[in-house]
Amino acid sequence: MSATPDDREFRAYVNAREDRDILRFITCGSVDDGKSTLIGRLLYESRLVFQDQLAKVEADSKRHGTQGDDLDLALLVDGLQAEREQGITIDVAYRMFSTGRRSFIVADTPGHEQYTRNMATGASTADLAVVLIDARKGVLPQTCRHTTILSLLGVRHVIAAINKMDLVDWSRDVYDGIAGAYGDFAKRLDVTGVTCIPVSALTGDNVTGPSAAMDWYDGPTLLQGLESAEVAAGRESAPFRMPVQWVNRPSADFRGFAGTVASGLVSTGDPVMLFPSQKISTVKRIVGPDGDLDHVRAGQAVTLTFADEVDVSRGDIIASAADPPSLSDQFACHIVWMHENPLLPERPYLLQIGTRLLGAQITAIKYKLNVTTLEHAAARTLGLNDIACCNIGLDRRIAFDPYRELRETGGFILIDRYTNETVGAGMIDFGLWRGSNLTPHQLAIDKPARAAQKSQKACVLWFTGLSGAGKSATANAVERRLHAMGRHSYTLDGDNLRHGLTRDLGFTAADRVENVRRIAEVAKLFVDAGLIVLVSVISPFRDERTMAREMMDEGEFVEIFVDCPIEVCEQRDPKGLYRKARAGQIKNFTGVDSAYEPPENPDIVLKTAEHSVDEIADKVIDHLRSTADHGAVGHGQV
């Protein structure tokens, strides 16, 4: 080693290194197919494993390894301590290695029941997949499962590594049989480039170097396959798209829009269309990380300025004016569900697409996909690791491209509004034109006009609580007072509505969500009519109450928690329902075998076990009086 390395040689190395691109790939296989061994070998052979790490693996091999006293390369890639003790990996791990031709980022996903979720995660950023097939077992249902998920996530290039060839005597017949069967299955899917390679992860045959034992095979080794795969072509030739991440405004004379180009190319002077406003402007400057650029292409992080004063903010999309994306608020899509709590149609979720966050509801589950047989099945909800074709509705129109054309403007995640967890992922198939073809008809008389005629401000008093908590009795008492005060009101009672409006619904979680949605929609119409609406419905879930609140204007929604201990409700049992529920005659009864999520910040709490109905009704009226800007009742009008 010299302190002054030969500069020319060094620069040549640096330049060669810089000319390489990054290939992101995912490895898929069932437990014990040899994924970890294979990745361990790639790391080992590309000399990314250092002596101290090897020493640790040697020590670990003796303690946890499966190879006797030999080095267990799988231990190089097995991660978290708890997982290692159980002998399984339970998440997605990313490893980096490089060769003279390319840098690689490998997503490694374990093969057990959380598999679909983890695999979808790893596949979402992968350009290519290595599917491991155990030569002794051939194409298994899992192999089909993995390939289907790859296809849905848009991974079009697959290398099928037929592993453990050493255990089948390096047999060409075995290999040909498996390669044929796999090719047949892949043809049924949207996977175009399939390469089959016979390997042994354990011995290294056909992994990084050719195999003497399999001289009948003259195709690429696995590493050659990875080095030569052509993957990036599509993104640069696609039309220009850039989601706006952040508005950069350091001074009055600079206003730039920062983001990473999702696809295509743009140059200064090019006309662009801004979404959702659909205004046209011209690119004035392209500020790159190292100064101004003339043009910029997919993958680069830049800041654009425009020739005109434009109103653009985070979440908007800057697009080619010649080839703009479509706009819609209703989509057909595929959803991968990733959470233990089921997906419920009509439940409000948050949806993140590009850099935009908005409200969304699954309006219909069209069918659940059996990822092994590709058969369709009907479903009312989705559970963890389910994949389904759904319709989804958003609370605003967005610019999008079908996922198969562009991941960045067609892929989204769903977030639980309460826990903030990521609960699902989706891929837009196409826009449903319903939404965009309906232009709201402007009514001549509006809500304030109708309410003013009644000298009141319209609002919703939303009574939520267990069955028998006293919601209906309280609502009656409150409405009687309002009536006496000359207010115009109406009561929507959950039980009564079940004879008509919601007659087709039962009491499953999914039906309860739809029940609340319909009642909230009707309440909204009545508020629009200028009325004070009393809603009395169990409405057990926070998400739907939040949805109802958000459907109304600011200050119109008054959440009233009718708080009564379940023991008291059960003692009262006015309709004999608790008795039946305890006897197992009624299923999904709130408080017995179905959850009630109490409000976290209700506007009013009513303790019906401690106070009389009159006292409680007074409390509601007092609240309405005291919310000064509210004016539903008004001061001194009684």
Next chain:
Amino acid sequence: MAKHHGPGHLDQLEAESIYIMREVVAAFSKPVMLYSIGKDSSVLVRLAQKAFHPAPPPFPLLHVDTTWKFPEMYEFRERTARETGMELIVHINQEGVARGINPFTHGSALHTDVMKTQALKQALDKHGFDAALAGARRDEEMSRAKERVFSLRSQSHRWDPKNQRPELWRLYNTRIRQGESMRVFPLSNWTELDVWNYIDRENIPVVPLYFAAPRPVVPRSGTLIMVADERMKLEPGEEPEMKKVRFRTLGCYPLSGAIESDAGSVPAIIREMLTATHSERQGRVIDHDGEGSMERKKQEGYF
């Protein structure tokens, strides 16, 4: 120096890091960048300058000071603050100082816990930061391969391996509840070699300790510890010796092992790395506290 500007692999890593930093600034109300003075921090600072140009990076730097860094590191910290014009917040766990916590009498585990882990929590709570950018990489240690780019921490700053969100595409779920915070790692997909190649390409200044020079060291548990100041407690029989050494990773000097080397420049370091046989973490005394120790430290809130 010739600069290459095709869509090469450093450009791709750079763009990804910039994207992550911009997400943080767009989505959080009070972000901060953890500044450890090391090479990864130097790269982070440069990336931040690029991400928000022509605006200055819209967050301060936070250095959690254990008081046991090398003197050269303190000099370099001040220089960085001066040259970037970024606000630099230095936090020291004064309770720990009052208790006289140090790596010699209390051992690396307790010292790190009090002066680094606890101190970091104190600093984040004190300033109410809701997102902290840090330079950890997935290639540093096995358990980090699974770390998310956006890593959620509970109100008590704990990391729950079972409660991390799946990260699909570039869609980072940045939503947190009151009191929770996010640790964000823009260099997740970089390797140690990428970091040096980038430092070389961009001419990024780093602490001189990374370059080989004659320094007074004593051998300890398989590594060389530098006698950086007069607080160094020598064992009986230990005699500091001048050796030409450099550091691959910098932390508290009594816990940072040096390696013998002739590499006096960035290209020379890269050269040495290409033939290296030991990983970067080998010089970190805290990784050897027991199996899965990094994993445990992470759950406790250390990076």
